[in-house]
Amino acid sequence: MRLLKNKLLIIFLVISLFLTGCWDNININRRAFVISMGIDKFVFDEEKDDPKLNNDLSRYRIAFSIPNLPKFVGQQGVSDEPKYTRVSVGTTITNAYKSLESRINKSIYFGHTKSLLFGEELLKDKVLLKQTMDVLQRNSDFGKSIPVVAVEGSVVDALEVLPDTQPMVGIYIMELFENNKERRSFIEEKELGNLLQDFEENKTGLIPRLIVGEKDLKLEGAAIIKDYELQGWLDEKYLKGILWLLKKSYRLEISVPYHDYYIAYDVSDSETKIEFSGDSQDLSCKISIETEGSIDEYILDEEMFQAEEIRNLEKAVEKEIEKEVLDSIEILQKKYKTDVIEIGKRLERQKPEIWKEIKDNWDEVFENMDFTVDVKVYARRVGQIK
Amino acid sequence: MGIKDWFKNKTERKEQWEDAFHDEDNKITIPLSKKLDENIKNLEILFQDCGDFVRRKFPVGVNKEINVFIAYIDLMIDRRIIEESLLEQLIVQIRSVPPQMDRIKTSIYEFIRDGGLATADIKEVESLDEAVLAILSGDTILIIDGYAKVIVISTKGWPNRGIQELDSEVVIRGSKEGFTEALRMNTVLIRRRIRDTKLKVKQLQIGTRSRTDIAIMYLDDIVRKDILEDLEKRLDSFKIDSILDSSYIEELIQQDWMSPFPQIQATQRPDKAASAILEGRIAIVVDNSPFVLLIPSTINNFFQSSEDYYDRWTIMSFTRLIRFIAAFFSVGIPGFYIALTDYHPSMIPTPLTMAIAASREQVPFPTVVEVVLMELAFELLREAGTRLPGPIGSTIGIVGGIIIGQAAVEAKIVSPVVVIIVAVTAISSFAIPDNSLTVGFRIVKYLIIATSAILGLYGFLLGILIVLIHLVSLKSFNIPYLYPYVSAGITGYNDLKDSIFRLPLFMMYKRPVYSRHEQRIRFRMKKKNE
Amino acid sequence: MFSKNEKICIRQLESLLILDLYSRGVLFLPRLAVEAANQDGWICLIGATILAAFYGFIITRLVRRFPNDTFVEFSAKILSKPVGMVLSLLFFVKLIIFAAFELRIFGEVVKQILLPQTPIEVIIASMLLIASYLVRKGFEARARLGExxxxxxxxxxxxxxxxxxxxxxxxxxxxxxxxSFTHFLKSSYDLSLTYIAIELLLLVGPFINDYRKLEKASVISIFFVGILNVISAIIVLAVFGVVQTKRQLLPFMVLMGIVEIPGAFIERQEILMIIFWILSDFSFINASLYFSSLIIKRVSKIEDQGFLVLPLVPIVYLISLFPDNIVQTTDWILVLRSFRILFMFFIPLVLLLVARLRKLGETVEK
Structure with a gap:
């Protein structure tokens, strides 16, 4: 019995050691959930900024969007606004959000961050962008499936927009991305993990562009990043061509000129094959696209339901797709000189010997490469009427 | 020397079982004498101040020459038997037989014993202790002058409850009989279900003052002899003054007294006891207790209910699965909730996180305190509900739960989510068929709450590991407690057929691990030409 | 399982072995394989498995000759008592050090991902205490928990x-x-060292029910784990590509975060998945503690193993706090890596050959 009593005493002592503190225990209502975070480079604005901030230490301007919880959930709360936006200036990203902790009465938490916004100035600054990417990867608080968008303008403005349907910008963007996944829109969606992968493997990346409106936000086009520097903004029509090549075209619709009107072709499935021929001096690439889809819009008093007519329609669509793809490739080659379509990766896999020779000046080779596109379109379905 | 002795005095337990008449086992040491009057005097001393001790001395024989003495305890006997079969025979009938005194005189004892008593159950005893025990058990004793032997006539007839419908362990389909407090009635209920001579009923007496009858029932050719021996050894290993309920026996023979988990199953249903015996287990029936003990018991037994075998196997397999999930919920949910909301809210879907955070805005307590508070309040309600009689009890339970919970939420003492969590935990604990296992879970739940509160998800995991380690090392009579989920290889994974799911009857053709190795097959479809 | 003689059956040994082997593998191995040979890493894993099976074969052959002896006893028998004692103590030291470093890495990862503010001492201490609780319960309990x-x-x-x-x-x-082929061989050799749990087979002799099946069981387990490792490496590589796999410390965990389970409501499920890593690491640390205390018990002939674990706990705890940070810990592990092959291959081989020459132990019955 004595031994038992001793054992119990020891156990008790050990346990009380553990009870000295629940170190990580933060009550859930003491957390400030950052729903979206906008990272931008600090550019001194004479009218609005404090002159004290105009020094070398201010490198980042970061905006945090935090919901007003009771209002968000539908209860009565202290204030009526659905969200708060706080902006913080700092030397490093960590510095920026840690200094925020002395301004907000809750503890900053990134576990529910729903989207990241990159400002235009940030994208133009190579060093800052690299550092940002590093922080986002190193810190385990950020999930790898967070959508990333690029803002043409200031992130603070973007985050302060109050869309009608969903006050939180972050969630709005995330839902836009979900639309995309469900094949209803066409942007190149980028999640944090994918973006990091792109940057590391190819040194290039494509980030969807967010356009800020009065009461809503729109995702259109993309930002082209090469070697951690913004090269330019790609318009939507060129983006479509790229999507064909990235094998992510199953949600596209194409307006094809036909006679004197336009018809709509909706893609349901497509396959893209890329083949290379030639040697390291004279490389050319053949892209074969095969797609299935349906004709969604025609014209009322004509009849579509004959094999020949369908074939004509198909040919028209083929031509249009070819044009789209070639236009996009040309813009990538000539204007931006960036291989965002992963041609290099394909070449590495298919012809590793050639890749070994030319990989060091791949940019030049890409610029001068010869591309041919061969499209085959099958219109399988025509809708309800003839 | 002095200090040592003093120390010894303080720490040793003084045993005082003995006095003038009784030895250390509370057995009477006075021998029977041939003289009736001496025996009567001894009995009077022993039963001094016992107002319910009834005795009668009367002469038998045509010439009233032999003195005979009967004694019993009032109302423990069936008076009719005494009056019709005993006294009538002795007094009336024998008197009408003309005596041949010589022959009869020499063996009046045998005459009375063999011819004078018209009852079916007669025993001879030769010690006063057994005679007194018989009186105290409801039998009548008959002492004949001149012989140091006592005839014990079975006349048991005390008032008892009779076989009633059960209030716990209820099934919808299946027998509704339940065990009562009378040992013999309980053994009969089991006998009716197993009409086999190999069903043995070994009787012992345990308890120096209560002398409680204990019957060990098993099937001789199926049971494992090593378990039987182990059981007998354990029953022999202690000396206690009384056994008031089978749970005393349960506590004294179980292997690990510190564990919150029950290692012996207790049931009120005869069909459950019978099915256990048929599997090779041993049933211990204790007098004055409607709960029959079944050994050995593994954790699987606590999840089984008789209904599992009477209803269709598909729905019952599903129900079993739900029971397991319920068991896990009743242990883990409060801890998991604390771990998630306090340490890793990123794992909860965003709308829910916002809702929880918003609803906790004005609550003053940290999450742990909330959860523990509500759990304790629930335990209080449960206890109060048990004490209150009948319908009032259940009403208070519902009323208390709903109204108090609602009021607490409105007063911002707790957040609504916690009320839901606690309610789910409680309901899950009710889904487990056997109540004794629930008690184990209720205690373990607090351990997991504590570890989760200190170390979050890591602590939750450590808590579960502690519980698992404990469970894994428990053994019930040498069979691993978590069988058949571990070590199922012993019987070639046969027992898994009756664990999480219940396979159809024809697939469970082998007996489980409790039975002897060669006696396994219990079912076979008949071949065509049989 | 029925008697109190602490013997486990072959099936349980297999589960224990697979658990111990895979736990080391699953989180690090894809990254190690890709670091060694880029996208051909998975082929090197096949080679590593074959090598490991070979080591296992030798070890089990050796153990089979001495059915009721652990390494302590039969090394004394084969190579004379002092040498045996030295080897056993070396084994003991190795087990302790590796357990301590592994514990440190484990603590760092848990701290990083689950509990940033909690002092690492608490994390390590709590894991140690619970592992030692299991050690006190005996080998059978270990086996059942393993199942x-x-x-x-x-x-x-x-x-x-x-x-x-x-x-x-x-x-x-x-x-x-x-x-190249030579690179392939070298990478296979490097990767085979991660099958370190095999050396624990040297100590497991007296606990097995049917030691004749030991060889087959261990080889099967090794191949099973090997196949799983190869598949995991292929899939990780397929999802992440070469560059990312190399950069992630724990690629498998990030994998779990990406997975989209239809209908699952838990976000950020990689945190949930760390549970599985905790469990497998627990198994490994428990094994190290158990076997190191077993060595001491056999060397010193003290009966109560549970008592012996108690002093080991603070020793391992202090050693685990020794390195400055996770980088240093990994460095030191690499340095000690060469010692691994000693006990996995060389010493058993030497012992087996000497035993064969001296005709010691029971030979295989045909």
């Missing part, structure tokens, strides 16, 4: 691998076979 943990750990891991297939781009495995 349960086997299911808890494996079923989700395998289902994650299946669910992640839609995201896999098998093109990432191209180009094939760009590594």
């Amino acid at each position: 349960i943990l086997f299911f808890i750990v494996f079923i989700p891991l395998i289902s994650v691998l299946i669910f992640v297939l839609p995201d896999a781009d098998f093109g990432n495995l191209q180009p094939f076979l760009t590594t």
Whole structure:
């Protein structure tokens, strides 16, 4: 019995050691959930900024969007606004959000961050962008499936927009991305993990562009990043061509000129094959696209339901797709000189010997490469009427 | 020397079982004498101040020459038997037989014993202790002058409850009989279900003052002899003054007294006891207790209910699965909730996180305190509900739960989510068929709450590991407690057929691990030409 | 299982072995394999498995000759008592040090991901205490817990691998076979060292029910784990590609975060998945503690093993706090890596040959 009593005493002592503190225990209502975070480079604005901030230490301007919880959930709360936006200036990203902790009465938490916004100035600054990417990867608080968008303008403005349907910008963007996944829109969606992968493997990346409106936000086009520097903004029509090549075209619709009107072709499935021929001096690439889809819009008093007519329609669509793809490739080659379509990766896999020779000046080779596109379109379905 | 002795005095337990008449086992040491009057005097001393001790001395024989003495305890006997079969025979009938005194005189004892008593159950005893025990058990004793032997006539007839419908362990389909407090009635209920001579009923007496009858029932050719021996050894290993309920026996023979988990199953249903015996287990029936003990018991037994075998196997397999999930919920949910909301809210879907955070805005307590508070309040309600009689009890339970919970939420003492969590935990604990296992879970739940509160998800995991380690090392009579989920290889994974799911009857053709190795097959479809 | 003689059956040994081997593998191995040979890493894993099976074969052959002896006893028999004692103590020291460093890495990762503010001492101490609790309960309890943990750990891991297939781009495995043969051999050798749990077979002799089946069981386990490792490496590589796999400290965990389980409501499920890593690491640390205390018990002939664990706990704790940070710990582990092969291969081989020469121990009955 004595031994038992001793054992119990020891156990008790050990346990009380553990009870000295629940170190990580933060009550859930003491957390400030950052729903979206906008990272931008600090550019001194004479009218609005404090002159004290105009020094070398201010490198980042970061905006945090935090919901007003009771209002968000539908209860009565202290204030009526659905969200708060706080902006913080700092030397490093960590510095920026840690200094925020002395301004907000809750503890900053990134576990529910729903989207990241990159400002235009940030994208133009190579060093800052690299550092940002590093922080986002190193810190385990950020999930790898967070959508990333690029803002043409200031992130603070973007985050302060109050869309009608969903006050939180972050969630709005995330839902836009979900639309995309469900094949209803066409942007190149980028999640944090994918973006990091792109940057590391190819040194290039494509980030969807967010356009800020009065009461809503729109995702259109993309930002082209090469070697951690913004090269330019790609318009939507060129983006479509790229999507064909990235094998992510199953949600596209194409307006094809036909006679004197336009018809709509909706893609349901497509396959893209890329083949290379030639040697390291004279490389050319053949892209074969095969797609299935349906004709969604025609014209009322004509009849579509004959094999020949369908074939004509198909040919028209083929031509249009070819044009789209070639236009996009040309813009990538000539204007931006960036291989965002992963041609290099394909070449590495298919012809590793050639890749070994030319990989060091791949940019030049890409610029001068010869591309041919061969499209085959099958219109399988025509809708309800003839 | 002095200090040592003093120390010894303080720490040793003084045993005082003995006095003038009784030895250390509370057995009477006075021998029977041939003289009736001496025996009567001894009995009077022993039963001094016992107002319910009834005795009668009367002469038998045509010439009233032999003195005979009967004694019993009032109302423990069936008076009719005494009056019709005993006294009538002795007094009336024998008197009408003309005596041949010589022959009869020499063996009046045998005459009375063999011819004078018209009852079916007669025993001879030769010690006063057994005679007194018989009186105290409801039998009548008959002492004949001149012989140091006592005839014990079975006349048991005390008032008892009779076989009633059960209030716990209820099934919808299946027998509704339940065990009562009378040992013999309980053994009969089991006998009716197993009409086999190999069903043995070994009787012992345990308890120096209560002398409680204990019957060990098993099937001789199926049971494992090593378990039987182990059981007998354990029953022999202690000396206690009384056994008031089978749970005393349960506590004294179980292997690990510190564990919150029950290692012996207790049931009120005869069909459950019978099915256990048929599997090779041993049933211990204790007098004055409607709960029959079944050994050995593994954790699987606590999840089984008789209904599992009477209803269709598909729905019952599903129900079993739900029971397991319920068991896990009743242990883990409060801890998991604390771990998630306090340490890793990123794992909860965003709308829910916002809702929880918003609803906790004005609550003053940290999450742990909330959860523990509500759990304790629930335990209080449960206890109060048990004490209150009948319908009032259940009403208070519902009323208390709903109204108090609602009021607490409105007063911002707790957040609504916690009320839901606690309610789910409680309901899950009710889904487990056997109540004794629930008690184990209720205690373990607090351990997991504590570890989760200190170390979050890591602590939750450590808590579960502690519980698992404990469970894994428990053994019930040498069979691993978590069988058949571990070590199922012993019987070639046969027992898994009756664990999480219940396979159809024809697939469970082998007996489980409790039975002897060669006696396994219990079912076979008949071949065509049989 | 029925008697109190602490013997376990072969099935349980298999589960224990698989659990111990896979736990080391699953989180680090894809990264190690890709670091060694880029996209051909998975082929090197096949080579590593074959090598490991060979080591296992030698060890089990050796153990089979001495059915009721652990390494302590039969090394004394084969190579004379002092040498045996030295070897056993060396084994003991090695087990302790590796356990301590592994514990440190474990603590760092848990602190990083789950509990940033909690002092690492608490994390390590709590794990040690619970592992030692299990040691006190005996080998049978270990085996039974292993059986349960086997299911808890494996079923989700395998289902994650299946669910992640839609995201896999098998093109990432191209180009094939760009590594040279010698490099392939060296990488296979390096990777085979991760099958370190095999050396614990040296100590497991007296606990096995049917030691004749030991060889087959261990080889089967090794191959099973090997196949799982190869598949995991292929899938991780397919999802992440060469560069990312190399950069992530724990690629498998990030994999779990990406997986989209239809209908699952828990976000950020990689945190949930760390549970499985905790469980498998627990198994490994427990094994090290158990076997090191077993060595001491056998060397010193003290009966109560549970008592012996108690002083080991503070020793391991202090050693684990020795390195400055996780980088240093990994460095030191690499340095000590060469010692691994000693006990996995050389010493058993030497012992086996000497035993054969001196005709010691029971030979195989035909």
